Amino acid sequence: MNCEEAQELLDAYSLGALEKPETRRVEKHLSSCSDCRLLHQQAAETAALLALAAPLRRASPALRLRLRQSVLPRPALSWLPAPRLSWATAAAMLVVVSLGALTWGGFLQTQVNDLKTDSDRFAVLYGELERRGETVDVLQKALTDAAFRQENLQSLIQEQDQAMRVVALDSEGREDLVGTVAASPVRGSYFWSAEANLGVLFVVNLSQLSEDRTYQLWVLKQDGTPVSGGIFRPQADGSARLLVQGALGGALTGMAITVEPAGGSETPTGEIVLQGLR
Amino acid sequence: MNYTDCPDEELVAQLSRQDTDAFEALYGRYGNLVYSLSLRILGDVQAAEDVVQDVFLRVWRKPDHYDTARGRFLTWLLSVARNRAIDERRSRGRRQRFEVGSSPLEGDGPQGDEADDPALAALLADERSAIRRALVGLPPEQRSAIELAYYGGLTQQEIARALGEPLGTVKTRIRLGMQKMRGALTEMRPRREGEDELRGSSGTAGRL
Numbered sequence: 001m002n003c004e005e006a007q008e009l010l011d012a013y014s015l016g017a018l019e020k021p022e023t024r025r026v027e028k029h030l031s032s033c034s035d036c037r038l039l040h041q042q043a044a045e046t047a048a049l050l051a052l053a054a055p056l057r058r059a060s061p062a063l064r065l066r067l068r069q070s071v072l073p074r075p076a077l078s079w080l081p082a083p084r085l086s087w088a089t090a091a092a093m094l095v096v097v098s099l100g101a102l103t104w105g106g107f108l109q110t111q112v113n114d115l116k117t118d119s120d121r122f123a124v125l126y127g128e129l130e131r132r133g134e135t136v137d138v139l140q141k142a143l144t145d146a147a148f149r150q151e152n153l154q155s156l157i158q159e160q161d162q163a164m165r166v167v168a169l170d171s172e173g174r175e176d177l178v179g180t181v182a183a184s185p186v187r188g189s190y191f192w193s194a195e196a197n198l199g200v201l202f203v204v205n206l207s208q209l210s211e212d213r214t215y216q217l218w219v220l221k222q223d224g225t226p227v228s229g230g231i232f233r234p235q236a237d238g239s240a241r242l243l244v245q246g247a248l249g250g251a252l253t254g255m256a257i258t259v260e261p262a263g264g265s266e267t268p269t270g271e272i273v274l275q276g277l278r
Numbered sequence: 279m280n281y282t283d284c285p286d287e288e289l290v291a292q293l294s295r296q297d298t299d300a301f302e303a304l305y306g307r308y309g310n311l312v313y314s315l316s317l318r319i320l321g322d323v324q325a326a327e328d329v330v331q332d333v334f335l336r337v338w339r340k341p342d343h344y345d346t347a348r349g350r351f352l353t354w355l356l357s358v359a360r361n362r363a364i365d366e367r368r369s370r371g372r373r374q375r376f377e378v379g380s381s382p383l384e385g386d387g388p389q390g391d392e393a394d395d396p397a398l399a400a401l402l403a404d405e406r407s408a409i410r411r412a413l414v415g416l417p418p419e420q421r422s423a424i425e426l427a428y429y430g431g432l433t434q435q436e437i438a439r440a441l442g443e444p445l446g447t448v449k450t451r452i453r454l455g456m457q458k459m460r461g462a463l464t465e466m467r468p469r470r471e472g473e474d475e476l477r478g479s480s481g482t483a484g485r486l
Contacts, residue, residue: 063331
């Protein structure tokens, strides 16, 4: 192929549009002709710039992340056994080489390269999956916690509303309670509303209890039998609030608060820490 | 080392020292370009991303495959990416037919994602608009022959068969079309000589 023929084909060659035999002939000429090499460089530049006519798209940020992970230094894969050659293997390889099967080496190299590429890819994929999995778990937990807290808050607010209503609007009666121990700072008040069929107990300055203990409110009926008004634990500041369904106000002859095992008792068993004044 | 203003060729030289920052700088400059090209050729996001990953990892592992004596890095990178994408296209058995002019190339206004992304739009803006103008300025039959070869990976014979035209006609169209493109692009060059932007190719690109 002379220069004229080659130059006729340079554009098509740069576009990769020649058939294989033509491609080889052009390449052969280029390898020996610096003038045509220069012209080819210009043609190749023009062809490469055609890439810039493609509509610009943003690649996903995940792709950048994957690439970054692939190039960051990683500890060597220790699970790969160190290659060891036995004499037999070495002899066998010698035979293979002596057979002139150098392509075998190329084949092996390709296999090794493929394996390497695959293991790189898996490492990246695995890392990403793991990270995503963790993120999902954390989010899921946060979501559950948030939902739980919201539900809790909502019911607390509802209770608070009911309590306020009894105290502020419907209250028919009030029973004050004082500590049983001398100079005890514990004080409480019980409000009730027959209309709302609800009673509310407020207590302050309660001592904290161990996990297996609880405070329990008792209301003494006309005949003197104690009826449980519910169990409660104080907040961090020693205050407590208890809603009592059924009011119990009109019928009561006395009130007391005792310390009971966690979960409460059927009849009072523990010491009385607070009792009604009546 | 300031990676933002560093010319491409120096960044590539850094790669042989395992400089991951240099690698990220190169990806920051040209990742979207390589992706856009692959997507145009393959028409499939996943396949295009795979090509981008392959191409950049190849640059990372074998930076010495780029020879500074043979032109700018960008040109080399784009041809590596184009060839890789075409290989992928061929290995898919050409199930998808390449649509000539399937991209809205009817002017040199913004296309794709650049309409709402100034940083993307600034990427090699002058060169992109020049090449687009040059392509649009070609007679349609020359343009489609070039596009079928470059984006579709077809040889001249395959193009002739696909269009039902004589092989000689296709050869002429490609030669004339490419000559005109070269003319249009060199016309643009004198204006920009001394700006150092075309050769260095890092100034505007670094903004991405």
